Amino acid sequence: MTAPASPRELFDLWAEVRLQGLPPPALVRHSLLEPHLRRLPASAPGLFHVEEVGRSVEGRSLNLVRFGSGPRHLLLWSQMHGDEPTATTALLDLFEYIRAHREHPRVARWLSAFTLHTLPMLNPDGAERFQRRNAQGIDINRDALALQTPEGRTLKAVRDRLQPALGFNLHNQSWRTAVSGANRPASISLLAPPFDAARGDNPGRVLAKKVCAVIRDALEPLAPGQVGRYDDSFEVRAFGDNLGRWGTPTVLIETGPWPSPAPDEPLLRLNFVALVSALDALASGAVEHADLERYESIPLNDSKGMLHLVIQGAHVFGEAGEAFVADLGIAAAQAVRNHGGTLSLELSGSLEEFGDLRVYGAVEKVDATGLTAVPLPPGGVKEGDLVPLPPRNAREVRVGLPAELMLLRPVASSGSYRVERIIRYGR
16 A cells, blocks of 8 residues: 655645646636636546536536546535635646646546545635625525525535535644644634534534544644634534534635734645645545544634734824834734726734733734834835934824825934834735
């Protein structure tokens, strides 16, 4: 039997098999995805089969990609929230790996053990707008029982037809999510959702927990302290919980923040490693030997513990009183902008925390000792300029302001200040 690849080998392998020519995940739209999926069967004859299984509210096709011929059916779906795109691109990378390595013993084992079914973009209308909800304004992941969305009805119908042994529910989470107690970003969060309010176990949920344990062990060497777990309270309306109730246990994988200015590539790599490791353990049977304690001991998420930027120890002016020393915390998220039909990606941010922020993690921390933080004025101020201290009403810093600030250093005996750093996020 082929030995499982190490996490580092899989991490490096992604660079060889990643699908070239794609924009960042947040800019992948149905108009790019659908033609690519339609080309898959011709790219690897006899391997991929693509079936249109439904239509979105606005008439975009919902495509099911099938590969493998094994007796156990697995179902993977991504982007049921339109602004949660990472796993959609990760699935395309997985397809490319399978196409390029179909004869490799590892891939051949998958193809003979499973029939895999994937819905790479369940909410194409939401993806078009880069919004969580579908075109009706409904959260598809809270529509498992009411089934008022065509996308939700499609997922339910696919599940009922295939009766998969396991599902993978692929999402993104807020960039403010940290691993509780670690002061680190929750770059990947996992959950084996319960199938009822009692949160008990049955063989299906035990299998999902073991798969999560496998994923944890694969990812922690690559992202130490950055794997978290969701609270397992039963959500009566959610698809993951209800699929378990209907007989298909699920593994929830949520992609979160990464501590670097360019997070997409490392997060795609982690998704690739997670999926390949899970599939390999399922196909080889190694998952049966996974330690359940490795799932139960995954630290819980802290939903507000992570910031994008923390400015430490600046002199600031609040809405009243004299200047004081405080930390300023900026939260950020990716935002898609449309400039005359051309889509671009930027970081949108605002001042979300203010005061003593020593307990927060951040992508970047700036030591502002001896500097004064004030809102960025209109005009062409640049770093290195000498400026006066703004009037009192233009110095005020408070939660909710746009993340547009400048850090000023007093120039001895001149009464002026040098602009040390300009901080500007999109709105």
